[in-house]
Amino acid sequence: xxxxxxxxxxxxxxxxxxxxxxxxxxxxxxxxxxxxxxxxxxxxxxxxxxxxxxxxxxxxxxxxxxxxxxxxxxxxxxxxxxxxxxxxxxxxxxxxxxxxxxxxxxxxxxxxxxxxxxxxxxxxxxxxxxxxxxxxxxxxxxxxxxxxxxxxxxxxxxxxxxxxxxxxxxxxxxxxxxxxxxxxxxxxxxxxxxxxxxxxxxxxxxxxxxxxxxxxxxxxxxxxxxxxxxxxxxxxxxxxxxxxxxxxxxxxxxxxxxxxxxxxxxxxxxxxxxxxxxxxxxxxxxxxxxxxxxxxxxxx
Amino acid sequence: xxxxxxxxxxxxxxxxxxxxxxxxxxxxxxxxxxxxxxxxxxxxxxxxxxxxxxxxxxxxxxxxxxxxxxxxxxxxxxxxxxxxxxxxxxxxxxxxxxxxxxxxxxxxxxxxxxxxxxxxxxxxxxxxxxxxxxxxxxxxxxxxxxxxxxxxxxxxxxxxxxxxxxxxxxxxxxxxxxxxxxxxxxxxxxxxxxxxxxxxxxxxxxxxxxxxxxxxxxxxxxxxxxxxxxxxxxxxxxxxxxxxxxxxxxxxxxxxxxxxxxxxxxxxxxxxxxxxxxxxxxxxxxxxxxxxxxxxxxxxxxxxxxxxxxxxxxxxxxxxxxxxxxxxxxxxxxxxxxxxxxxxxxxxxxxxxxxxxxxxxxxxxxxxxxxxxxxxxxxxxxxxxxxxxxxxxxxxxxxxxxxxxxxxxxxxxx
Numbered sequence: 001x002x003x004x005x006x007x008x009x010x011x012x013x014x015x016x017x018x019x020x021x022x023x024x025x026x027x028x029x030x031x032x033x034x035x036x037x038x039x040x041x042x043x044x045x046x047x048x049x050x051x052x053x054x055x056x057x058x059x060x061x062x063x064x065x066x067x068x069x070x071x072x073x074x075x076x077x078x079x080x081x082x083x084x085x086x087x088x089x090x091x092x093x094x095x096x097x098x099x100x101x102x103x104x105x106x107x108x109x110x111x112x113x114x115x116x117x118x119x120x121x122x123x124x125x126x127x128x129x130x131x132x133x134x135x136x137x138x139x140x141x142x143x144x145x146x147x148x149x150x151x152x153x154x155x156x157x158x159x160x161x162x163x164x165x166x167x168x169x170x171x172x173x174x175x176x177x178x179x180x181x182x183x184x185x186x187x188x189x190x191x192x193x194x195x196x197x198x199x200x201x202x203x204x205x206x207x208x209x210x211x212x213x214x215x216x217x218x219x220x221x222x223x224x225x226x227x228x229x230x231x232x233x234x235x236x237x238x239x240x241x242x243x244x245x246x247x248x249x250x251x252x253x254x255x256x257x258x259x260x261x262x263x264x265x266x267x268x269x270x271x272x273x274x275x276x277x278x279x280x281x282x283x284x285x286x287x288x289x290x291x292x293x294x295x296x297x298x299x300x
Numbered sequence: 301x302x303x304x305x306x307x308x309x310x311x312x313x314x315x316x317x318x319x320x321x322x323x324x325x326x327x328x329x330x331x332x333x334x335x336x337x338x339x340x341x342x343x344x345x346x347x348x349x350x351x352x353x354x355x356x357x358x359x360x361x362x363x364x365x366x367x368x369x370x371x372x373x374x375x376x377x378x379x380x381x382x383x384x385x386x387x388x389x390x391x392x393x394x395x396x397x398x399x400x401x402x403x404x405x406x407x408x409x410x411x412x413x414x415x416x417x418x419x420x421x422x423x424x425x426x427x428x429x430x431x432x433x434x435x436x437x438x439x440x441x442x443x444x445x446x447x448x449x450x451x452x453x454x455x456x457x458x459x460x461x462x463x464x465x466x467x468x469x470x471x472x473x474x475x476x477x478x479x480x481x482x483x484x485x486x487x488x489x490x491x492x493x494x495x496x497x498x499x500x501x502x503x504x505x506x507x508x509x510x511x512x513x514x515x516x517x518x519x520x521x522x523x524x525x526x527x528x529x530x531x532x533x534x535x536x537x538x539x540x541x542x543x544x545x546x547x548x549x550x551x552x553x554x555x556x557x558x559x560x561x562x563x564x565x566x567x568x569x570x571x572x573x574x575x576x577x578x579x580x581x582x583x584x585x586x587x588x589x590x591x592x593x594x595x596x597x598x599x600x601x602x603x604x605x606x607x608x609x610x611x612x613x614x615x616x617x618x619x620x621x622x623x624x625x626x627x628x629x630x631x632x633x634x635x636x637x638x639x640x641x642x643x644x645x646x647x648x649x650x651x652x653x654x655x656x657x658x659x660x661x662x663x664x665x666x667x668x669x670x671x672x673x674x675x676x677x678x679x680x681x682x683x684x685x686x687x688x689x690x691x692x693x694x695x696x697x698x699x700x701x702x703x704x705x706x707x708x709x710x711x712x713x714x
Contacts, residue, residue: 049373050395135537136549157540159693246484247539248689263366265679266391268373 093179126241129170160250186220377609386420429605454583465533477533481543497596566637
């Protein structure tokens, strides 16, 4: 039997080029909308751009960023946002997924409703929560006051720390359903026989959760956490709608800082360098996740 | 069936027109402010100039700068005419976005346009366009509430503003004396500029360089922070409201005093948006009696300029000077409440009759101050916004906040 490689070599040139012809349109699109902008952004990041004049500055933009208080403050806020929102979304998502994996009447409807917040565009979600948190007309103040929990209206978006936590609440509400759905899908792949066998062996509910559910959910958790962490680290739109980075820069996360630097200060070189640093951080986070959660086990 | 006839006719006319001569198409990028009026008169301009077609686009003020910068930085020549806020002129000129029009501006324009408005598009001695309206922050008051509280006149000083607000609050006529647009946005700097000058301060030194940590500027910021946390005459939600959203609260009729631009007048006057039709009056923005300033406010006019990449300079100037012309300016004042750019129109009898606030408003124009004219204005503004908010929120003392701002401003533009 002739080797596969031998057969390929025997083909005429036109036939060998044929596959490339098929993927050419895709290559052109990928190159023009992804690879070219990526390379061009790196090119710009080496320049100081003032209107039409560009001066080559090497890595000065990068070193300036690393010496900037604004950058480190924004990075700190981004980590806070990411850690708190992803942790809350994960816990809430896991709880809801376990609940919706039980058999109860109306389960289908509940699963359907779960998708609703996630299906809303982020802009709509941001406007919605901005109104809920509104100090004078907001539903949250109205509710808490009627319940008698607060005496005076609270200005939820009025102080830096409170504004950040309010934005996190809005983000958690929108994004926990995605984690819940992924984990629910993961739960459904666990064969019931495992639980039955464990029950016969006398394992408690908690023990069954720790020894079967959690390990079997690992792949789904990995996907959910990686996706959400990266998304949360890039958070922009909900900040843009709800607080515009304020008050007193309290919600100025790294993406928003990049936007302000690039499009309001029009420091394009500096902004491009910032985006590269953000991309680098996200890449490192993905690596860590794959290392930590990367071992996969097959239970079937 | 009948409905289909008109578009078909219009289409046929277009075809006929196209067959004649390819018309010049001008792409205009305008702010949403007064865009409705501009659009409505554009049809007249096209009718009078058959060779020119106008493609009119508008965006909200907050996205305008970004849209212009991205379009012009790319150098693609998308727009022929752009809307320029007074604070962007140095940046746009330095970066070569907009073109000189010294050869076009007439002597009548140089003499007849209110200087504060005319100069927004003048940089280093050259003209770069024409203002489209004349705007400053005005002091509005709800005459109804004042009457109930026993006041015949609006406050003459910031000190009186506080005592009057406290009296009104004590009588439970309003929860707070005023609400401001002090969110982290450009509006905050406008309010701050007005109050700074009211305390005899300035955001620039004699040479025009930003200098924010002077004693007078600290006093102005202290006054603002005190109205939030000591005298409690400013609604605490001011720190999250911008100059648009504070209008909602003001037009509900529960706030006696508020500062806003001229467009606010058309909101107060519209029964669909406001509960205060006929109750709002315009007074002079107070100054600090302790600093012997009667009144001071912040200017905020915008104007149209021709981009350097435009290939239709002549047609573009025709359009700009049409919108700036006296008849159109007069109609804009009546239809949209914008203050006209021509000095002579403030004496126009018909206009005075149709725009009841015009007389009061024109008095304010004499004490309007511009924000600093610096190339890196947006960065300057952002830093100052953050530090002013730090003081308003009580995170820093006003002195500390402004010293920190000055430190950052010194490193700017790098």
